[in-house]
Amino acid sequence: ERLTDLVVAPQIKNRIERIINEFTYKDKLFRHNLENRRKILFSGHPGTGKTMTASIIANELHLPIYVVLMDKIVTKYMGETSAKLRQIFDYIEDVPAVYLFDEFDAIGGQRGKDNDVGEMRRVLNSFLQFIERDHSLIIAATNNLELLDQALFRRFDDVIHYQLPSDLEKVQLLKNRLNGNLSQKEIDTILPELASLSHAEINQACLDAIKESVINEVKISSSLVVKTIQERKSAYNLK
DSSP states (O other): OOGGGOOSOHHHHHHHHHHHHHHHTHHHHHTTTOOOOOEEEEEESTTSSHHHHHHHHHHHTTOOEEEEEHHHHOOSSTTHHHHHHHHHHHHHHHSOOEEEEESGGGTOBOTTOTTOOHHHHHHHHHHHHHHHHOOSEEEEEESOGGGBOGGGGGGSSEEEEEOOOOHHHHHHHHHHHHTTOSOHHHHHHHGGGGTTOOHHHHHHHHHHHHHHHHHHTOOOOHHHHHHHHHHHHHHTTOO
16 A cells, blocks of 8 residues: 555644655754654554554555564563564564564553563563664554553654544545445445444445445445445444
């Protein structure tokens, strides 16, 4: 995907463009003793565009993207998680790329929580030390912002919060995915059905309608899209 494919609030897109521009002109900034944004935190409901944004940033910068699942590298053995992190950051030093650390709350939980242990604090401190020494673009993502230690926010160059789509974003998502097959009037009849759905869920419901249209050789209609939306909402027990 390209940046033009991303359907988010304008203020979020502007901040993403700033990250891309600063990375593109990082040498120019450096000549003025300035650093580009390279430590970013994304938070928000699942399916609102965090992973897609990381992929778009990598594509716009012509860099590969690597995803690190933080909850998969955490182990119960003393020192093993930090050792894994060190291996990852040794790799990062050798391979410039965009690195997405997903499920970041696995190590970034608030201090004082019942499940807080000294080992996880050491792991988090190791992570924060590692990101200070590297010059790749590091993106941490979480679905559970409230679980993060508030002191972490100042360690990132930018913190971007993703929300469920607005009505304008819902209309744009329907137009983008359905490629203009529905009129504005038909789209307006679909909008009430999209309450509480994320960008990814709306996209998937449209894709379901497209596949059903192809298989049954019928025209895409608002009733078909509403049907696939209701099927998806029933799977999530949404009303």
